[in-house]
Amino acid sequence: MSLQLLVLSANEVEAFIPELARLRIEVFREFPYLYQGSLEYERRYLEKFLHLPQSTLIVVQDDGRVVGASTALPLSQAEAEFQEPFRQAGLEPAEWYYFGESVLERPYRGRGLGVEFFRQREARAxxxxxxxxxxxAVLRPADHPRRPADYRPLDAFWERQGYRKRPDLLAHFSWQDLDEAQESLKPMVFWVKNFR
Incomplete structure (x- = not known):
């Protein structure tokens, strides 16, 4: 495999939007997100990175095909749903750099790319x-009917990257699960790291 990792500037994002939209829908259909997704929503979501010069968008290509991606942006520029738990806890969103998703096609997992995504985003922060x-990260009950028998939460991986879970920082974000007729709110718990 000839893997290439690209850190895109805002003016380089547009050419990658169709492939990134496809990848996000593909990966987020898996547990625990179970995201129905639509290309229209994904296009709108990704286009915001065209207008955010302090954002970060990392792409992994294998022989020119997008197989992974990761995003980040100032929390103050993220959706209000993600800022509100910080405000309620007396934390200023403007002091935080927010990591969005990290998505990889299955064959590329376990090869250190997740660690590299964290390294690149932290360097940018x-x-x-x-x-x-x-x-x-979304919270799903342990007995969720769609939870695969071999599912392993990523908590230990995130802890190895120096993050700690903050159960008191809880957001609720809406999307349509694969088996839902319409969107519903999902609880999401924050993980945090301080460099000082």
Whole structure:
């Protein structure tokens, strides 16, 4: 495999939007997200990176085909649903750099790309002057009917990257699960890291 990791500037994002939209829908259909997804929503979501110069969008290509991606942006520029738990906890969203998704096609997992996504996004956060980084993950019950028997939560991996779970920072975000007729709110818990 000839893997190439690209850190895109805002003006380079547009050419990758169709492939990134496909990848996000493909990966987020898996447990625990179970995301129905639509190309129209994905296009709108990804287009915002065209207008956010402090954002980060990382792409992994294998022989020119997009097989992985990761995003980040100032929390103050993320959706209000993700800022509100910080405000309620007395934390200023402007002091945090928010990591969006990290998505990889199955054959590329377990090869260190997830670690590299964290490394690249943290380097960008530091370069922009942030001392705090955060991301959130959906909470699903242990007995969820779509939970695969071999599912392993990523908590231990995130802890190895220096993050700690903050159960007091809880957001609710809406999307349509694969087996839902319409969108519903999903609880999402934040993980945080401080560089100082």
């Amino acid at each position: 530091r370069a922009l002057g942030y001392a705090n980084t955060t991301f959130c």
